[in-house]
Amino acid sequence: DTEVTQTPKHLVMGMTNKKSLKCEQHMGHRAMYWYKQKAKKPPELMFVYSYEKLSINESVPSRFSPECPNSSLLNLHLHALQPEDSALYLCASSQLSRTGELFFGEGSRLTVL
């Protein structure tokens, strides 16, 4: 079991829908991340939050909107997605330390119809 909890595990949405992915961790980590992973591909970094502030946006389209309400929660708001956005969305957290290893959630598998 992972200490990073993601909901929902599966999500199917149409291109005009608005939905959100949620992530929670209680390890006291002050960095949280969204990654996108396609089948048989490595995770691709989307966003990084450090101390609840957005520190990295890897040129992600504006139809993905991250939010970090507090140090334990991370959301990813989805709107007007495209079928090619279908993927596994991974949340991760880490301590802000010398090593920065990532602790991943199980992911939210998104299908856009």
Place this chain on the structure above:
Amino acid sequence: AQSVSQHNHHVILSEAASLELGCNYSYGGTVNLFWYVQYPGQHLQLLLKYFSGDPLVKGIKGFEAEFIKSKFSFNLRKPSVQWSDTAEYFCAVNARIDTNAGKSTFGDGTTLTVKP
């Protein structure tokens, strides 16, 4: 920017065979190196890491990796694999200067299939 190259896309072994997965990185500065594993249907998890000290690091489940700075390599090894080692293995690197930003770069991954 850093990059990571994993040489083997798919490795098939019989149980008890020895394993070595290659990983090379490209970056001019000091790095932290990781191997992550993703078992079927499970989350990505850390297998082992190197950031300083002894270049031979040991991880969970009998895995080890050796950092060879001159070769920019961090190969993963296990003397005797088990069927339960069947998984996707990712090598990753983050630049020490970027640690606070958490920008880890992943290799393309190696699918390991162990036949019983």
